Amino acid sequence: MKTNAMRMLDRNHIPYQVHYYECEEFIDGVHIADQMGQSYDTSFKTLVTVGKTGNYYVFALPVDRELDLKKAAKAVGEKAVEMLPVKEINRVTGYIRGGCTPIGMKKQYGTVIHESARQYDRMIVSGGHLGTQIELAPEDLLKVTGGQYADVIVS
DSSP: OOOHHHHHHHHTTOOOEEEEOOOSSOOOHHHHHHHHTOOTTTBEEEEEEEETTSOEEEEEEETTOOBOHHHHHHHHTOSOEEEOOGGGHHHHHSOOTTTOOSSSOSSOOEEEEEGGGGGOSOEEEEOSSTTEEEEEOHHHHHHHHTOEEEOOBOO
16 A cells, blocks of 8 residues: 555655554554664654744654754744644644654655764655555655754753
8 A cells, every 4th residue: 555655755766665564553663663673773753843933843753762842943943843732643744643754744844854864874764654664765755855954852
């Protein structure tokens, strides 16, 4: 089954690999990385925030790390950002919690990928559906999202 994210990668001729896993109930990215035998360093979760201006921003960071809201706001030029409530994720992104990926959202939002991704040839993000992951080069994720790298995690 192709997700919006996969279709967008295909349209942009970006190579990727799909991983599938069983998921009756989503817990968190750490749980999925453990289940799949993947490194926390290359498995990235997708978080969505809203700034004081009302603009939405997407952050991709290692599954075991926490978003530093002050660093995140600075990275996107906002005075402050706050996490988007879970109940609003589908309305804003078109995805559900656990299946949210920076690729192929309803609209293209400002996207920041944690700078640690630069050191890897491949990284893993959600595939746009529960039970689906996409593995791709960090530079390709940057290109397809129009994103930027920044240090946005709690030290």
